[in-house]
Amino acid sequence: MKRNLLTVIIGAVLIVIFALLLFVFQVRQSEVAVVTTFGKPVRNLTEPGAYFKWPWPVQKVYKFDQRVQNFNDKFSENLTADQINLLTSVYVGWKISDAKAFFPKFAGGSVAAAQRMLESTLRSAKSAVITHHTLSEFVNANPQDLRFDAIEKEIAQAVQAQLQTNNCGMELEFLGFKRIGLPESVTQAVFARMTSERQVLISRMQYEGEGEAQKIKSAANRQASETINNAVADATRIRGEGEAAAAKVLPVFQQNPELANFLLRIDAIQQSLNQRATLIFDERTPPFDLFTGIPASSPTK
Numbered sequence: 001m002k003r004n005l006l007t008v009i010i011g012a013v014l015i016v017i018f019a020l021l022l023f024v025f026q027v028r029q030s031e032v033a034v035v036t037t038f039g040k041p042v043r044n045l046t047e048p049g050a051y052f053k054w055p056w057p058v059q060k061v062y063k064f065d066q067r068v069q070n071f072n073d074k075f076s077e078n079l080t081a082d083q084i085n086l087l088t089s090v091y092v093g094w095k096i097s098d099a100k101a102f103f104p105k106f107a108g109g110s111v112a113a114a115q116r117m118l119e120s121t122l123r124s125a126k127s128a129v130i131t132h133h134t135l136s137e138f139v140n141a142n143p144q145d146l147r148f149d150a151i152e153k154e155i156a157q158a159v160q161a162q163l164q165t166n167n168c169g170m171e172l173e174f175l176g177f178k179r180i181g182l183p184e185s186v187t188q189a190v191f192a193r194m195t196s197e198r199q200v201l202i203s204r205m206q207y208e209g210e211g212e213a214q215k216i217k218s219a220a221n222r223q224a225s226e227t228i229n230n231a232v233a234d235a236t237r238i239r240g241e242g243e244a245a246a247a248k249v250l251p252v253f254q255q256n257p258e259l260a261n262f263l264l265r266i267d268a269i270q271q272s273l274n275q276r277a278t279l280i281f282d283e284r285t286p287p288f289d290l291f292t293g294i295p296a297s298s299p300t301k
Helices: 002-023 099-105 111-130 148-165 184-255 257-272
Strands: 024-027 031-037 040-045 049-052 059-065 069-072 076-079 085-096 170-181
Touching: 024 031, 031 099, 040 099, 059 099, 069 111, 076 111, 085 111, 085 148, 111 148, 148 170
Parallel strands: none
Antiparallel strands: 024 049, 031 040, 031 059, 069 085, 076 085, 085 170
């Protein structure tokens, strides 16, 4: 009796497990799924969890990796707006955004087929965008003239627009340049052009430097001229004041030349003794010749 009950319980558990396998399926965190009814997509599942389905052949579940897929396109040659051949390669990240649209578009949801289509779309978009930009926007000695970010954004927008137009169920996550190069045939010409552009820049800077030097030189000459003119004016004024003073003293000299000479020498000696200095002089040299003949003071008794 107990053996029959155990057999029934085991059988019931197996039936439940078998029923769960037939009617229930699970979607993981990193997956998206599409449920088809007789081969036609009817449900798009993007949230993780357990879901009900009818058993095959009525319904079937296709699961896809929702994580970002990435690849690098081939190093290809495109023509710029100024007719220069440019070699470029970009890296791309994409993921499945709508499994219901993705599944019928690529033969049962083939990721490899989706990537091949994306590579073709990328080549067309990259060629169309590069054609509208000059080489100097890709290769330039001045970082401010480079437009990598803007060009990458244009290519990404063109690719995403094409994916939406074709209803591919895919979404572009990121895109950027990985490599940029020049064909050997045009490398020398580009280098010569860059050298010419740098030479023009050097000449312009040299011309501006010379102009600035001329301004500084002119300002210095003007300032020197003003200083000299002021000095000459001061000298003329002082000379005039001296001549005026001399004109006032001259009548005194004319009335009594000896007295005037004596007073001038006394004034000169007074000026020399104002600092309480010890003087060593030749008594024969004016105005110190006044001390000639003065008797030495006798010692105090």
